[in-house]
Amino acid sequence: MTVDWSGDKVVFRRAAAEHMDEVLSVLDEAAGWLEARGVSQWPSRFEAAWVQETLTRGETWLVEIGGKVAGTATVDWSDPLWADLGGTAGYVHRMAVRRWASGLGSVILDWAGDTARQRGANTLRLDCVKSNGRLRSYYETQGFVHCGDVPVGGAPGQRQDDGPVTWVSRYELDLEAR
Template sequence: MALLREAADWLSERGIQQWYHWYMDVGEQILRESLEHHEVYLFHGDNGRIGTLTIQWSDPDVWGERGIDGLARYVHGMAVARSAGGMRVGERMLEWAVGTIGARGRRFARLDAMASNARLCRYYEQRGFHPLETALLPGNFTTRLFER
């Protein structure tokens, strides 16, 4: 949770509110639920924890019917410790997630990003994720859907 809060604070300081209220309001409850389902991964470096991400095995809340088609797994909650910023940790975590998803027999790795966060959307595209469409989530939150 500390990594997620650190990422939320860092984003908020830059005017990006995509995580801040969510992680501060219900993040711990959602993280606990994810931990119970063995979906949360913690990445370590020489100096301790450097990143986290969650792989969900379905995601109808964001992806609708496609989120239960059995073709993909869904990457969420990816955060890199600020102390590891600029060290390509996020890129390595994504590659690990894509490999893990493929090794478990799924054709696609899917993720979503706040549609208005052009920098993050470009980041995913530069790592081979193809933008598919946008989805409107509760709270008038528009997210961009990506697949690789």
């Protein structure tokens, strides 16, 4: 899919195993930027194992502008963090943009909503660390509604059955209202 952003064409390309380094590079750049600002959204570096499964399933995407990788996002179709809520949803995970593409997030979220709608979903869901007030506000300005805070195991950005507990805020966008 191709859309316009700031006068440039944005291309969403499905990432494959050979794109692992590009995906990790974008995630690590974003994670380092957050860490430098004292935001504990993600670990300082991502492990390949954390994205391998969604790459294999074809759910991770590279976002390109002018042939250069500007961002990445995963849109998948289930998330146990939302097991208490019904409905058909798409789930956005690990959305990140390179600093030179700051502002591209709204284009990615619009694309993710369209992608979920095409798959028959009526909502788009995502989450972030509860303490990340700036990101929470951003999601709300994009039309997402806060659906509660829940604990998850593992450090920020991980989902494990053990380890430290991180509280995350869940957000949902009604695709039928858009």
